[in-house]
Amino acid sequence: MTRAASRRAVITGLGLVTALGDATDVVWERLLAGHSAARAWDDLAAEGFPVTVACRVPGDVGEADPARRGRAMARRAVSSALSSAGLGPAALPPARTGVMVGTTMGESAGFEASAAGAAVDLGAVSGQVVAADLAGWLGVAGPQRTFGTACAAGNYAIGAAARSVTAGRAEVVLAGGVDPFSRIALLGFARLRAMSSERCRPFDAGRDGMQLGEAAAFVVVEDEAHAVARGAELLAVVAGLGLTGDAHHPTSPRSDGSGMAAAVVAGLDAARARPGEVGWVNAHGTGTVASDAAEARALADVFGAGAVPVSSQKGAFGHCLGAATAVEAVVSVLALGAGLVPPTAGLRAVDPALAIDAVVEARPVRRRGWVVSCGFAFGGLNSALVLGAP
Numbered sequence: 001m002t003r004a005a006s007r008r009a010v011i012t013g014l015g016l017v018t019a020l021g022d023a024t025d026v027v028w029e030r031l032l033a034g035h036s037a038a039r040a041w042d043d044l045a046a047e048g049f050p051v052t053v054a055c056r057v058p059g060d061v062g063e064a065d066p067a068r069r070g071r072a073m074a075r076r077a078v079s080s081a082l083s084s085a086g087l088g089p090a091a092l093p094p095a096r097t098g099v100m101v102g103t104t105m106g107e108s109a110g111f112e113a114s115a116a117g118a119a120v121d122l123g124a125v126s127g128q129v130v131a132a133d134l135a136g137w138l139g140v141a142g143p144q145r146t147f148g149t150a151c152a153a154g155n156y157a158i159g160a161a162a163r164s165v166t167a168g169r170a171e172v173v174l175a176g177g178v179d180p181f182s183r184i185a186l187l188g189f190a191r192l193r194a195m196s197s198e199r200c201r202p203f204d205a206g207r208d209g210m211q212l213g214e215a216a217a218f219v220v221v222e223d224e225a226h227a228v229a230r231g232a233e234l235l236a237v238v239a240g241l242g243l244t245g246d247a248h249h250p251t252s253p254r255s256d257g258s259g260m261a262a263a264v265v266a267g268l269d270a271a272r273a274r275p276g277e278v279g280w281v282n283a284h285g286t287g288t289v290a291s292d293a294a295e296a297r298a299l300a301d302v303f304g305a306g307a308v309p310v311s312s313q314k315g316a317f318g319h320c321l322g323a324a325t326a327v328e329a330v331v332s333v334l335a336l337g338a339g340l341v342p343p344t345a346g347l348r349a350v351d352p353a354l355a356i357d358a359v360v361e362a363r364p365v366r367r368r369g370w371v372v373s374c375g376f377a378f379g380g381l382n383s384a385l386v387l388g389a390p
Helices: 024-032 042-046 066-085 108-115 128-138 150-166 183-191 224-229 258-271 289-303 321-338
Strands: 009-018 097-102 144-147 172-179 215-223 236-245 278-283 309-312 370-377 381-388
Touching (some): 009 024, 009 066, 009 150, 066 108, 066 128, 066 172, 066 215, 097 321, 150 215, 150 236, 150 381, 172 321, 215 224, 236 258, 278 289, 289 370
Parallel strands (some): 097 172
Antiparallel strands (some): 009 215, 009 236, 236 381
16 A cells, blocks of 8 residues: 555544443553553353463443344444544544454354354354444445455555545445454363463563453544544654565464564555654564564664564454454554553563564654554465554
């Protein structure tokens, strides 16, 4: 994704629903303090799951039907994003407002019910229903897309939103990701031996796996001229999205991190940014041994060993699948505004074999120009979203 010469895509609103909280200011303070939402869940233990620690949003999120949980979470996050942007649904230009959603499972409870023998219309719980529900709820008919690109899906959605804006196809796009908690995913990751039963500790010398989370996160991506004309506060510029495909292995990354590095370079090139201008890398950082090592090699190759602060949000929110990079994009915008790098929750002792400056405690950003937010999914789907201060 590159910027069109005559248009610029900016972020004007932020919305979250996470296990760490919903209000962006509260979530930001908890991140700076190194908090984690991970805890053991009695229902998972009672159901016999081998891993019972997870990051889950408490309660029914305003929707009692488990097979509509994702849509309810998405509506809440979008409502917050619009409020943050100073936009009500009536103020949206209907034909020029789009919806872009990243998700892995869609309404996972529907698939779980089907696996248990219930008669379920799987088309009614697949990922595309979230974008359709949001568009109908808001009464908009602009570009609508769903991205099922696993952990990179939120980056895909936000990048596609920016492209729609810079190409002149939309003035406003609600973009982000959602995945409600999935027992299917929990069991799958546990059988892959990718889960930690204690704490997710990205880049730690003793890291032993990830924790599953759930979330919805959306941003308002807007044409800069449209935003300025209505007096909106510009929070960030969506400057570039780098994408690569490893075609290496269904679950394991290339050990040399070359595909990851290529995505970061592509994102920087699209943004016309140099590695030395980046103030922080919001890392994928799952806490698994192989993925963290490959990512550290990739970042050292692009930026130089220890040349840029690196931290991960997975220890705080858990791995929120298709919502992960959307949550991390919101955190990246908050960091740009505050001029602070949040720490890596759960990180105790940085693995000395990793040639990165892994952030243990919050610190000021030395260079406030750019943030690179990375999302590296199964199948070698590598993404790097480049966000800039407005």
